[in-house]
Amino acid sequence: MNLAIFILFGLLCLGGALNLLLQRHPINSALSLIVVMSSLSVLYLLLGAEFLAVAQIIVYSGAIMVLFVFVIMLLNAGEEERTHGSRAAYLAGVPGVLALFTVLASTFFTLRTSFGNARLGAFVATTSDLSRVLFRNLLLPFEVTSILILVAILGAVVLARKEH
Amino acid sequence: MAVPMVCYLVLSAALFSIGIFAFLIKRNIITIFMSIELMLNGVNLAFVAFANHWHQVSGQIFVFFVMVVAAAEAAVGLAIIISLFRSRNTLNVDQINLMKL
Amino acid sequence: MNILIFVLLSLLKVAVVTVIFLMAVAYTVLLERKLVGRIQNRWGPSRVGPFGLLQPLADGLKLFLKEDLMPTAVFRPLFILAPIIALSCSLISIGVIPFGENIHWHGVDMFQIADVNVGLLVILGVTSIGVYGIALSGWSSNNKYSLLGSLRSTAQMISYELALGLSVIGVVLRAGSLRLRDIVNIQNTHGILSWNIFGGIQIVAFFIYLTAAFAETNRTPFDLPEAESELTAGYHTEYSSMKFAMFFMAEYANMITVGCVATLLFLGGWSSPFGNLLPAFGGVVVQALLPVFWFVAKVFCFLFLYVWVRGTLPRFRYDQLMGFGWKFLLPIAIVNVMATSLVLAFHG
Numbered sequence: 100m101n102l103a104i105f106i107l108f109g110l111l112c113l114g115g116a117l118n119l120l121l122q123r124h125p126i127n128s129a130l131s132l133i134v135v136m137s138s139l140s141v142l143y144l145l146l147g148a149e150f151l152a153v154a155q156i157i158v159y160s161g162a163i164m165v166l167f168v169f170v171i172m173l174l175n176a177g178e179e180e181r182t183h184g185s186r187a188a189y190l191a192g193v194p195g196v197l198a199l200f201t202v203l204a205s206t207f208f209t210l211r212t213s214f215g216n217a218r219l220g221a222f223v224a225t226t227s228d229l230s231r232v233l234f235r236n237l238l239l240p241f242e243v244t245s246i247l248i249l250v251a252i253l254g255a256v257v258l259a260r261k262e263h
Numbered sequence: 264m265a266v267p268m269v270c271y272l273v274l275s276a277a278l279f280s281i282g283i284f285a286f287l288i289k290r291n292i293i294t295i296f297m298s299i300e301l302m303l304n305g306v307n308l309a310f311v312a313f314a315n316h317w318h319q320v321s322g323q324i325f326v327f328f329v330m331v332v333a334a335a336e337a338a339v340g341l342a343i344i345i346s347l348f349r350s351r352n353t354l355n356v357d358q359i360n361l362m363k364l
Numbered sequence: 365m366n367i368l369i370f371v372l373l374s375l376l377k378v379a380v381v382t383v384i385f386l387m388a389v390a391y392t393v394l395l396e397r398k399l400v401g402r403i404q405n406r407w408g409p410s411r412v413g414p415f416g417l418l419q420p421l422a423d424g425l426k427l428f429l430k431e432d433l434m435p436t437a438v439f440r441p442l443f444i445l446a447p448i449i450a451l452s453c454s455l456i457s458i459g460v461i462p463f464g465e466n467i468h469w470h471g472v473d474m475f476q477i478a479d480v481n482v483g484l485l486v487i488l489g490v491t492s493i494g495v496y497g498i499a500l501s502g503w504s505s506n507n508k509y510s511l512l513g514s515l516r517s518t519a520q521m522i523s524y525e526l527a528l529g530l531s532v533i534g535v536v537l538r539a540g541s542l543r544l545r546d547i548v549n550i551q552n553t554h555g556i557l558s559w560n561i562f563g564g565i566q567i568v569a570f571f572i573y574l575t576a577a578f579a580e581t582n583r584t585p586f587d588l589p590e591a592e593s594e595l596t597a598g599y600h601t602e603y604s605s606m607k608f609a610m611f612f613m614a615e616y617a618n619m620i621t622v623g624c625v626a627t628l629l630f631l632g633g634w635s636s637p638f639g640n641l642l643p644a645f646g647g648v649v650v651q652a653l654l655p656v657f658w659f660v661a662k663v664f665c666f667l668f669l670y671v672w673v674r675g676t677l678p679r680f681r682y683d684q685l686m687g688f689g690w691k692f693l694l695p696i697a698i699v700n701v702m703a704t705s706l707v708l709a710f711h712g
Binding site: 126130133137149150153154156157160161162165166168169171172173225226 | 485492493
Binding site: 101102105109112113116117119120125128129132135136139142143145146147148150151154155158159162163166167170171173174176179180181188189192193196197199200203204207208210211214215216217218219221222224228229232233237240244247248250251252254255256258259261 | 265270273278279283288290293297307334335337
């Protein structure tokens with residue numbers, strides 16, 4: 100059951116990511132990214148992160164991606180134009196990405212016995228576990244992020260304001 | 264039936280690589296921005312998988328902070344895109360290559 | 365064998381809840397038409413069946429048999445997907461809502477589909493996904509009124525989601541849990557006096573929630589996305605037949621969900637308003653069904669309030685709406701969170 104759910108949503112994740120790459124219209128890419136994020140939240144549930152699974156839906160699918168879709172609608176972005184782009188990015192980037200993936204995947208694969216299995220329910224982090232660490236041990240970083248968000252809000256307002 | 268942890272990690276590596284790939288070959292600035300979010304998501308999956316492996320909450324806390332930073336980044340980045348579109352009237356990154364108009 | 369009974373009972377439960385929920389949606393429409401009729405000094409639907417009680421069936425049949433128009437310039441996949449997203453998101457949230465005491469039969473929770481530890485957040489999350497239905501419908505219609513309506517609606521829902529989320533934090537702080545059953549359980553000690561709205565001093569939070577929920581469900585006085593005097597019909601201008609019916613059902617299903625959540629969070633859920641003053645009577649079955657009765661009665665009162673407001677208040681202007689959300693509701697919600705946590709820290 101666990102494995103079936105993983106395969107289903109893992110494939111959905113990969114398919115969404117590939118679709119983001121292949122689609123020409125930004126709104127299609129945005130929708131495939133939403134599929135990726137929502138299926139990731141199911142994978143988080145399988146890994147015992149119930150609060151993060153819901154936070155993923157609320158923050159990523161429900162807030163960040165809505166902003167993206169909103170901006171695409173607002174700017175009425177059309178199909179992507181085919182321009183040549185940077186040659187260096189193609190020459191160095193594409194083999195680089197392939198090499199990176201091969202290295203990562205082979206490293207994980209050689210270490211697969213020490214990683215073991217992720218059994219359902221073996222580790223469940225409840226919201227209170229999470230908040231205990233967040234508000235006791237990591238209070239200062241938490242407060243700093245609130246300042247970061249404040250700065251981001253101010254920056255967004257200043258940048259997007261129409262000049263008179 | 265338990266899922267081998269390596270599946271989660273390979274999936275996260277794949278998401279991250281697809282994110283870089285999209286970042287390199289996409290020409291629409293909004294899509295490029297979305298591929299950054301895809302990379303962040305790939306890394307988040309690895310964090311949660313390792314949190315499960317070590318039975319530690321701190322991996323999930325990392326994801327929490329990544330989400331907060333991603334939200335802030337999205338707000339500022341999209342505001343920059345809007346003001347770029349206002350001044351250049353295009354979303355193609357190849358045409359946004361001047362520091363000053 | 366046991367697992368088979370469990371699966372069968374669970375499926376049966378889901379089917380029963382879905383059918384009852386859809387019936388409730390249909391009759392909420394009738395309730396609204398009847399009440400608005402009385403408010404405007406007319407009868408409302410009265411021809412189909414006794415007191416017009418069969419009107420929802422006639423409406424459904426009419427919408428089902430209408431021609432399904434597909435305008436030529438629309439973006440087809442999203443045009444079809446949008447109403448499906450809107451309706452399914454509004455139907456999912458009922459899955460985590462408890463509507464009676466925690467009674468198990470053959471290992472199946474009788475009065476709740478799924479008891480989730482983070483139930484309240486699940487509802488907020490599903491609601492926030494529902495924005496896509498409206499946003500995409502407006503964009504894919506390729507119609508300026510639809511686009512304007514959906515842009516307004518998206519901006520409005522994002523803005524009021526903040527106030528909505530902050531208003532429930534006070535309740536969560538009191539209960540110390542995100543599980544909806546725990547939130548109700550701390551409210552059913554002394555009847556109406558221990559409900560969060562009175563005993564928990566969350567009355568300000570309740571009104572913030574009420575206002576934000578009205579805006580989230582696009583209802584009067586915040587129904588700008590479909591303001592018919594300026595935008596013909598807003599985001600569903602191009603929709604007809606069943607696709608329109610899906611948006612219509614989604615709106616009313618959202619109203620019911622909001623009513624259920626308000627009941628659970630602020631009005632004591634299924635607990636009786638009289639507490640222990642009312643002596644226990646009847647057998648086991650009556651005692652199990654009485655909480656469900658209280659729950660339904662409270663949700664009905666909430667829906668009545670919805671219709672009452674719709675029949676009474678005029679529509680806001682768009683800048684007033686945004687100003688109200690950001691400059692008034694949000695600060696008050698933050699002050700409420702701070703006050704509640706201070707009180708809990710020094711007294712609780």
